[in-house]
Amino acid sequence: MSKLPVVAIIGRPNVGKSTLFNRLVGKKLALVDDRPGVTRDRREGDATLVGVDFRVIDTAGYEDEDAATLPGRMRQQTEAAVAQADVALFMIDARVGVVPLEEEISRWLRGSDTPIVLVANKAEGKAGEAGILESLALGYGDPVQLSAEHGEGMGDLFEALLPYIDREDVEEEPEYGEDDLSAPLKLAIVGRPNAGKSTLINRMLGEERLITGPEAGITRDSIAVDWTWHDEDGEPRAVRLIDTAGMRKRANVQDKLEKLSVADALHAIDFAEVVVLLLDATRGLEAQDLRIASAALEEGRALVVALNKWDVAEHASSLFNGVKAALEEGLSQVKGVPVLTVSAATGKGLDMLIKVAFETREAWSKRIGTGELNRWFEKAVEANPPPAPGGKRIKLRYLTQAKTRPPGFILFGTRVDQLPTSYQRYLINGIRRDLGFGAVPVRLTLRAPKNPFDR
Template sequence: MTPLTVAIIGRPNVGKSTLFNRLAGRRLAIVHDRPGVTRDRRFADGRLGDMPLRIVDTAGLEEAPADALETRMRLQTERALAEADVALMLIDARVGVTPMDAHFAQVLRESPTPVILVANKCEGGAGEAGLYESFGLGLGDPVPLSAEHGEGLAMLYEALLPHEAALKERRAAEGLDVDAAARVGDGDALPEDLEARAAAGADDDVEEEPEDPGKPLNLAIVGRPNTGKSTLVNRLLGEDRLLTGPEAGVTRDAITVDWEHAGRRIRLVDTAGMRRKGRVTESLEKLSVADTLNAIRLAEVVVLMMDADMVMDRQDLTIARMVVEEGRALVLAVNKWDAAADRSATLQRLRDRLQTSLAQVRGIPYVTISGLTGRNLDRLMDTVLETHAIWNRRISTGRLNRWLLAATEEHPPPMGKHGRRIRLRYMTQAKARPPTFAAFCSRPEDLPDSYVRYLVNGMRDAFGFEGVPVRLYLRKSENPYARH
């Protein structure tokens, strides 16, 4: 069934994000006591009983000068209101109706979008006075609710039922299919029996890991504050979907936007800027950083945005190492290239830092771009798709072991502690995403790290694993005579 699009609006700190998380069934939006935490529109699929919902969390409604950040936040909220099937206007029943509530209620009465008034924080009878006071806003009977404790959701369901029925009628009149396609999850577990996997492996040369064709590519945009992450996403989308501005740290939580590029579905995730750990002291910024780290863990490809005049500084390297350690595919985007002071020096510094500080992932791709003008964005996306394909690559067991035999003959493993040469018997690819291999040898504890690096670099050259993390685990081969 086509979900009902519900925009949650109201002044700052009335519990919009708490209700958003409640309806979504999980913590997606950052919740904090400080007013104005939410700045961008955030979408999520949710459910209230048997009613599917498309929920939109919005910034708090505030009056501000035309060039202020709060005004740009309000424009995002007004756009969400225009696109919604129904709006929930929240007030804080414990505080009562404020002049700002009354002002924006007047604005909503003139909007063509139907509005349901919700008196939040009504638990324990503390908001009873504010609940009765809200009748005077002229938005109909208020729904008493406690988003934090989940009270009053049945009444909210009843209030939404007429709007769901109206949506069905509109869809039927337009002749649209109201059945939504089910989503398929990602099963990417490491096989328990690696030897059985090796025996069952096909003898094809190279293949890409099969994917659900309807599943979008998860692409996270990360970086230090004010490197142009939201500007890049807006330019890719072709609209001012995300809040931008000269202020550092405009984005506070990870915002997901569905998009399509060259026929490929992509889920773009814009994240909050990550400062050096020692400078992050406020609890709100810690929540923003945690949201960004979670976005990296859930991503398949991560684009690290860097300022052309401060390329690959200490924090950039820290973020890049986080991405590599999580096993994500990494693409570097050198932004603001149109305003770079010394382009040749910037590229030389980038290459030197990659060679000295990220040598464990050889060949990380980088693209010089301008999010503001759109320079090289097609090339950036082509690089993202190419890197994602390498990250999904699988090598057949037959070809892998032919390569292993040649590699060990060219450079045999060293002697072990007891004077016996270590023998590498065979190798198999346990999984892709990232490419993960298991090598079975006689004494894995004696094989030095330098030889493991030799094997990993050899696989990069032989099978084209440049620029993505490659994991190699050593397993001890079972002695068939040990039990007799």
């Protein structure tokens, strides 16, 4: 059995590649803007066209720049995508026609072994007729005429792709239950710009899958990459790594595209199971790091903190203790968040990071039986009875776990609306400490029985 066939979308900047990518995957996954060069890393997604499934890759706009420059590094990602694909869609803008850069792209593609399908985007109406005629000179025959924005021409695109994507030997994706711990670990790497998030993922993968460099804010889209990690027993464990854009303080974010990137990173936190907050050990912990950590915890995600660039950190011991103390003080909703030291440059500490992430997901997915839970609950209430505001006793009846991921509990009793926050925190901290939930966010909902005489 083989994996899904792969379709890469290539072309110069601003011809509509990301719009077509979003159309094929059925979601607005890739950032789209009028300005050229929005996409930088190659982004993958599962697509379906007329009932046929395939994998589609959105690539950066192809530019003729030195390999050491950022556009040059983006071009290398595009070249890697074409080499990986079963077929490449070479997209032009029908309204603009063929430009010299596209003639150069065409020459490069002819040296590739990957089959090419020419696509003329923005072909609706008569404005694109001249550009469509010009495209015949590229030597790929009649282009597929479509409008990615309006969804026109998808049938013609399907017919052109069918010989390359309709395969009988495609394996079906396994289906996982909601709490299935054998499912791939969804692990998002978040942090401020230049913390080393993309470098860290490249080190894990053992390849330059994501664009890195000294420039701050290279990553714009949240990029998900599938990876297999082998644990200490040599067992393969599936991981979906999610790289995100660096998140600066909100007041400093003025550019529309950066706002979209930050929103995309926050969406990636929603999608993740475990969030790794990556800190730059040479800069320590800043207020913005605590804001990012709080955002992850408020969404109910499990959190792990990793100090990157540990190989070049100064005053390591005092730095580590200072970060732990600041986290304890700054993250009042969760105590004891795991803090690890790593180096994306050397790979040190990465195995421990993934191991802790799997253990944290296990705690985040944990379910406690009602009997065991209430035996603990009775002892907790006996050791520290609830207060009696105004001389009226608050009677706590029983506790039940309503959900996992994050763990959510419902506390039943009378006058629970008067139960102080400090007592609720006492119960939550006890659940974490005594029942094996560790430093994952725990939700507690209070519920009183309905009064039949209350109108």
